[in-house]
Amino acid sequence: MFERVIRWSRKKSPWILHLNSGACNACDIEVVAALTPRFDVERLGVLLKATPRHADVIVATGPVTRQLRDRIIRIYDQTPDPKFVIAVGACAMSGCVYRGAYNICGGLDQVIPVNIYIPGCPVRPDAILDGVVKLLNTL
Amino acid sequence: MKFQIPIGPQHPALKEPISIRLTVEGEVIKDADLRLGYNHRGVEKLAEEKSWIQNIYLCERICGICSHSHATCFVQGAEKLLEIEPPRRGVYLRYLVSELERIHSHLLWLGVAGHEAGFDTFFMYTWRDREVVMDLLEMISGNRVHYAINTLGGVRRDIDETLRGKILEGLAVLKARSEYYFKIGAAEPTFVARLAGVGPLTKQQAMDYCAVGPMARASGIDRDVRKNDPHDFYNEVEFDVATADSCDVLGRTIVRIKELFESYKICEQILQKLPDGPIAVKAPRRAKPGEVVSRYEAPRGENIHYIVANGSDKPERLKVRAPTLANYPATIEILKHGFIADVPLIFAAIDPCICCAERSVELVDARSGEERTLRFSDLRRMANDRARSLSLQRNVAWPL
Ligand code: SF4
Numbered sequence: 276m277f278e279r280v281i282r283w284s285r286k287k288s289p290w291i292l293h294l295n296s297g298a299c300n301a302c303d304i305e306v307v308a309a310l311t312p313r314f315d316v317e318r319l320g321v322l323l324k325a326t327p328r329h330a331d332v333i334v335a336t337g338p339v340t341r342q343l344r345d346r347i348i349r350i351y352d353q354t355p356d357p358k359f360v361i362a363v364g365a366c367a368m369s370g371c372v373y374r375g376a377y378n379i380c381g382g383l384d385q386v387i388p389v390n391i392y393i394p395g396c397p398v399r400p401d402a403i404l405d406g407v408v409k410l411l412n413t414l
Numbered sequence: 415m416k417f418q419i420p421i422g423p424q425h426p427a428l429k430e431p432i433s434i435r436l437t438v439e440g441e442v443i444k445d446a447d448l449r450l451g452y453n454h455r456g457v458e459k460l461a462e463e464k465s466w467i468q469n470i471y472l473c474e475r476i477c478g479i480c481s482h483s484h485a486t487c488f489v490q491g492a493e494k495l496l497e498i499e500p501p502r503r504g505v506y507l508r509y510l511v512s513e514l515e516r517i518h519s520h521l522l523w524l525g526v527a528g529h530e531a532g533f534d535t536f537f538m539y540t541w542r543d544r545e546v547v548m549d550l551l552e553m554i555s556g557n558r559v560h561y562a563i564n565t566l567g568g569v570r571r572d573i574d575e576t577l578r579g580k581i582l583e584g585l586a587v588l589k590a591r592s593e594y595y596f597k598i599g600a601a602e603p604t605f606v607a608r609l610a611g612v613g614p615l616t617k618q619q620a621m622d623y624c625a626v627g628p629m630a631r632a633s634g635i636d637r638d639v640r641k642n643d644p645h646d647f648y649n650e651v652e653f654d655v656a657t658a659d660s661c662d663v664l665g666r667t668i669v670r671i672k673e674l675f676e677s678y679k680i681c682e683q684i685l686q687k688l689p690d691g692p693i694a695v696k697a698p699r700r701a702k703p704g705e706v707v708s709r710y711e712a713p714r715g716e717n718i719h720y721i722v723a724n725g726s727d728k729p730e731r732l733k734v735r736a737p738t739l740a741n742y743p744a745t746i747e748i749l750k751h752g753f754i755a756d757v758p759l760i761f762a763a764i765d766p767c768i769c770c771a772e773r774s775v776e777l778v779d780a781r782s783g784e785e786r787t788l789r790f791s792d793l794r795r796m797a798n799d800r801a802r803s804l805s806l807q808r809n810v811a812w813p814l
Contacts, residue, residue, distance in 0.1 A: 290608055297453045301478025301559040304522065308548075311525075342452045345432055372475050375463070376456035381523035397478060397559045 285331065285357075286414050288320035289407070292330035292354070296347055299381065300336030300395035302364035306334055309400035316404055319411075326354040332410070333387075334403075338366040338373045339380040351387045361406055362389045367398040419754070428557050432766070436752060446749040448742060461639075461732040466492055466568060466701065469729065473719075474560050476734060479522065482515045482619050482649070484734070485564045485714035490645065491708030491721045492566055492729075495701040502689040504568030505647050510581075511554060511563050513677045517588065518547045519713035520670045520677075523765045524595065528665055530762045531608040536598070542592045550584045555579055568661020568694025578685055586680055592674045609664040613748045613760040616661055623744040626737050629764055632665035635781045639711035651683045663763045689723045699727045761762055 293302050309316050310323060324330045327350045339347060351358070362383045365371040370381035383389055390413075393406040419436045431452035437445040457476055461469050462801040474481040486508060493500060495811040518635060521544040528536030548558050555561035563569050573581070598658070615625065620633035630637050631708035640648045640654040654761065656672030658665035708719045715737030741764045747759055 285451075295453075297431070297455055299475045299478040299481075300477075301481065304478055305559065308541065308545075312538055313542060313545045334543075338455065340453060340455055342454065346431075372472050373457070373460065374454050376460045377456055378456040396475075399558060 279284045286411050287413065289307065289332045289359075290322045290324045291331050291334050291396065292324055292327050292350075293333040294333055294347065295351060296335055296343050296367070297335035297340035298364065298366055299397075302336035302366065305400050306336065306356065306363060306403060309403045312322045312347050314400040314404060316407060319404075319407065321407060327351075330354055331357070332359045332361060332407075333359045334363055335383050336363045336367055337383075338370045339383055339386055341378050341380065343381055345400060347383075347386055358389045359410055360387060361388045361393060361410060363403060363406075366399050367396060368392050368394060371396055371401055416756070434749075434757070434761075436754065436757070441753050441755070441810075442633050443749055443752050443754060443757075446746050448462075448746065458732055458734060461644055461729060463728065464657060464698075465727045466499075466697075467495070468730065469732070470564055471560075471562060473734075474562065474564075477736070478559055480515065480712045480714060480717070481560050481716050482511050482564070482734075485562075487708050487710035487712075487717050487719045488721070489564045489566060490710065491706045491719050493697075493702070494706045494708070495704055495723045496566060497696055497702070497719060498567045498695055498697050500568040501692045503572075503691045503696060504695075505645075506684050507554075507569045507571075507693060508564060509645075509647050510681060511551065511561055511569075513562075513680045513684070514551055514554075516677045516713045517681075518551065519765075520545055520651040520661050520674050521547065523670055523762075524667070526762050526765075527609075527663070527759070528605070530758045532607060533605050533608075536595075536605070539591075540595070543588060546584050546587055546591075550581050553580060565694055565696035568692070570694070572693050578688070581780050582682070582685060585681055587802060588676050589675075592671065592678070596671055601678070606664060609667055609759070610660070610662060612663045612756050614662050615744055615748050615751060615761055619660075619747060620744060623738055625744040626740045627712070627765075628666050628669045629715065629744060631655065631742055632659075632669045633661045634659040637707050637716075639716050643709055646708075649679050650687070653680050659811075663759055666763045681759065700725060700776075701727075701729075714738060715740060726805070738764065739812055741766075 293303065293306055306316065309389070325335070333351065335347070335356060351360070362368055366373065367383040370379060373379050374381055380386060391406050391410045393402050393403055419438055433452065435447040436443050457569060461472055464472055470485050470489060473612065474485040475698040476484045476683065495589045504690045506600065520538050522756050525544070528534070528722055551561060552558050552579065555563040555571060563571060582643035594647055615633050620635055625633065626637070634657055636655045636657045640653070641655050654659065655666065656669050658668045660668070703725045705720070705722045715763040718735040718736055720731070720733040721729050722731040736809045745761065745764050749757065
């Protein structure tokens with residue numbers, strides 16, 4: 276019973292943390308656009324949170340620059356369990372055009388475990404919505 | 415009693431990773447220091463490994479908000495090196511997308527400014543209207559953000575009569591909405607009071623610290639690449655350079671709203687005068703050895719690309735000077751006498767595009783081969799020292 280309540284609450288209000296790991300900004304803007312009136316993920320209970328300690332889902336963009344690598348791991352550790360990671364954009368999946376540059380690690384899954392990948396360069400806000408819903412359905 | 419407050423790199427007030435270190439006494443900021451490099455991806459090095467045409471798409475991905483600016487700036491330069499002249503229609507379409515991008519960027523900024531000032535309704539309003547221009551861009555180019563419309567020697571997609579009508583319709587909607595914002599800006603006392611007087615930057619300071627774009631224009635300097643060193647297209651359309659002289663965040667807001675109207679004007683003129691003909695010419699694969707500096711007025715200010723060709727199908731060197739980088743010294747100066755509570759607002763007012771500005775700040779000492787990443791304070795000190803040692807030239811008036 277208790278388990279079910281927890282699962283229900285998790286499903287109905289995933290709080291997200293937006294993490295930029297060296298992205299080109301376009302994906303980040305699209306993540307923000309997903310929160311604004313046209314798409315409005317807030318109606319699904321999604322709330323943008325400022326600190327990793329409040330978040331359930333890390334929405335991460337970007338190919339992970341060397342400078343940020345340790346910080347991303349730290350942020351991942353700070354997020355309370357159970358946590359989920361959504362890799363947004365071609366960068367976070369594999370590095371996109373930056374693949375082969377000296378300063379990137381080439382994808383988020385090189386550093387932290389990822390639950391859902393959303394492709395696109397940049398991803399469309401609708402795709403982000405779809406990804407969030409798919410993630411919620413796996414719970 | 416002095417305290418140091420580190421902000422970032424991951425911080426709610428900042429959308430992108432950058433680290434600011436503030437030294438405060440009570441509420442007042444005494445010193446500020448920026449640490450860059452969190453977003454450094456090595457684009458310039460990567461550009462040396464890609465061909466001319468691939469580089470357009472790489473340049474586009476330097477930044478996601480002014481993606482067309484970087485691509486156009488690169489293409490302008492590359493076309494000079496490749497010695498091709500894009501056809502008129504191609505040029506018109508290219509700058510149509512430029513102006514639409516400026517509109518989208520300024521609307522986005524207005525929203526962010528509203529958000530930082532605690533006016534979230536405004537944020538939601540502007541971002542809702544921004545979707546109109548995003549739709550237009552998507553209809554023209556096929557993508558919402560990285561339009562990929564530029565190619566060497568022109569553009570990749572044409573527009574037809576129906577699309578032209580739709581763009582005009584969209585512009586009319588946007589114009590009506592912007593007039594509404596203009597009134598809000600002029601009549602909403604709390605919003606105005608929050609912005610007025612915050613982050614002062616006098617005209618002299620703006621000149622000394624080489625501020626660019628809306629930052630400079632809000633301090634009364636009418637500097638705009640579109641007027642001062644334009645691509646010949648901009649001589650064919652009529653527009654004014656928007657300036658304000660209140661020298662604060664309010665002024666920067668006003669400048670951007672005025673620029674919205676100028677951009678609508680330019681877009682309408684483009685659509686009226688749109689010449690017939692082809693949209694692109696075929697470009698050769700190799701460029702003759704040479705170098706070129708290309709300037710372009712991005713939404714945030716002057717964008718400079720320096721390109722060297724060595725006769726192969728790849729550039730030998732690409733150097734990008736993004737407007738945000740030029741605005742950092744002025745920002746530090748502004749932050750210095752502000753309050754902690756104003757930091758997000760001041761920082762938002764330069765419309766920072768951190769991923770743009772993350773070019774190398776690494777110096778290699780030629781003798782020892784030792785590398786050091788420069789802290790911003792060092793950079794600034796070096797710049798100041800340099801300015802002082804050039805004391806003879808300090809009183810030279812800006813020749814405009
Ligand atoms: S996936 Fe594309 S749009 Fe997204 S951050 Fe990477 S380069 Fe930018």
